[in-house]
Amino acid sequence: MIQTEAMAVFVEVAEHGSFVAAARSLNRSPASVTRVIADLEAELGVRLLNRTTRAVSLTEAGGRFLGGAKRVLADLREIEQAAAGQASAPRGELAITAPIVFGRKHVLPLVTAFLAQYPEMKIRLALTDRPTDLVEDALDAAVRIGELAPSSAVATRVGVIPRVIVGSPAYFKRRGKPKQPEDLLSHDTIGFAWLDGVELWRFKVDGLSREIALRPRLTINTAEAAIDAAQEGFGLTRVIGYQVADALKLKSLVRVLHDYEDTAAPIHLLFPQGKHMPAKLRAFLDFTVPRLRARCEAITKQLAR
Numbered sequence: 411m412i413q414t415e416a417m418a419v420f421v422e423v424a425e426h427g428s429f430v431a432a433a434r435s436l437n438r439s440p441a442s443v444t445r446v447i448a449d450l451e452a453e454l455g456v457r458l459l460n461r462t463t464r465a466v467s468l469t470e471a472g473g474r475f476l477g478g479a480k481r482v483l484a485d486l487r488e489i490e491q492a493a494a495g496q497a498s499a500p501r502g503e504l505a506i507t508a509p510i511v512f513g514r515k516h517v518l519p520l521v522t523a524f525l526a527q528y529p530e531m532k533i534r535l536a537l538t539d540r541p542t543d544l545v546e547d548a549l550d551a552a553v554r555i556g557e558l559a560p561s562s563a564v565a566t567r568v569g570v571i572p573r574v575i576v577g578s579p580a581y582f583k584r585r586g587k588p589k590q591p592e593d594l595l596s597h598d599t600i601g602f603a604w605l606d607g608v609e610l611w612r613f614k615v616d617g618l619s620r621e622i623a624l625r626p627r628l629t630i631n632t633a634e635a636a637i638d639a640a641q642e643g644f645g646l647t648r649v650i651g652y653q654v655a656d657a658l659k660l661k662s663l664v665r666v667l668h669d670y671e672d673t674a675a676p677i678h679l680l681f682p683q684g685k686h687m688p689a690k691l692r693a694f695l696d697f698t699v700p701r702l703r704a705r706c707e708a709i710t711k712q713l714a715r
Contacts, residue, residue, distance in 0.1 A: 414486060416450045417479040419443055420458065424476050427466050477548035485688055500693035501530035508553035511633060511653050512677075513537040516705045517553055524697050531690060539632075544682050550691050551681045553702075555650060563680040566699055569706025570674035571651045572713065575611070576663040580643040587666050588646075591615065591622045598645030600636045601626030611648050613670040637663070650675060651713045659712065677706055 422432035423443065433440040451458050458472035468476060484502065508517040514537060521533050536542075536549075544552060544563050558565055575594075577587075588594050591613045601609035601624065609629075610621045628644060630636045636647040637654055641662050657663040679699060681691060 414483065416446050417483055419446045420450060421476065421479050421483065423447060423459065423466060424468055424472065429466060474546050477545050480548050481545075481682070499530060500528050500690040502688070502690045503532040503534065504550040504690055504694055505534045505536070505548060506551050506553075506694075507536040507538060507542050507547070507549055509539050509555055510537045512555060512650075513553065515652065516702065516709075520698050520701050520705075523701075524694060527697070528693060531693075533694075544680065550688075551679060551694065554678050554680055556675045558676075558678060558680075561680075562683050564683050565678040565680050566695070567676055567678050568699060568702045569677045569710065571677060571706065571709060572671050572674040573648055574651050574654065574665050574671065574713070575646055575648045575667050576637075576640055576654050576658070576665050577646040578641050578643045578662065579664055581640075581645060582664060582666075584643070587664075591620065591667060591670055594622055594624060594646065598628075599624050599626045600628045600630060600639050600645050600647035602629065602631065602633075602636070612672040613667070614672055615670060619672065652709050655709055655712050665713075677702075 419432065419436065419438075422435055423429055426432045426435065429440050429443050429447075433443045436443065447459060454471075454475070456471040457469050458475055460467045460469055487502065506517070506521065507513075513535065518535065518537075521535055525531055525533060542549060542552060544550075544561075552563075554565075555571065575588075581598075585597060588597060591611070594611065599609075609624050609626055611624060612619060612621050614620070626645075628636075628639055630639065633649050633653050637649060637657065639645070640647045641657065646666070654663055654665075658665055679695070679702065681687075681695065
């Protein structure tokens, strides 16, 4: 069985990128640290670290093991604190991720409010639109928008947000508004397709799902830039409603084809499955879930006006 001491030594080496620096941090000899890692790799049957004369780096297996080791060690600290009667208030660090725009507008304010209420907590908030893995990326929770891929994570639904098609008043004055999905074929569009230049926009027509294949005249890799181009009057773009809620309120963008919009995208808060949930994560979920639901409801109401 893997010893927690070996996990702790591995985490130190991985984070320092050096056996010598890890030994110094642990107040141990470099030789003893090297021996612990060698024994750990032998027990697991995989190489966890790449060694060179200048640096130490994680292998793919090492990256996966690091996330799990950190989680185990954090859980043990929580258990020890609870046993010692020190867990009256959550303490420690959480790693959270969320999509860039949604995270900045709706998750970050909740994170700062949580930290204000719990002064012994720290949070690392990673805002990214790329897929992340809770275990491999050593994450405690993740906000996801859209249909979820199969995983072992627990998902708590906090709301739904429609995908909307928008354009500027100036564009519609010049080109007119589309009345049905097929009309988009004669409009300038702004998309996110990269491989073959074709983007599929999905609609509901007579209760059935239907896709329109478009070749955007402008392709951009961020929603913010696509929205900017739409506001400048270049053409139409399809984004998630929260991304343009303020622009719609200010009327710098106008929503079209409302009656044909596809099923709204679900929003979930994911966290790892396990029998023992750390007190710090439970406190974060208890604080965040109802407030995030309230924010999602407010966005939905704003978009319905």
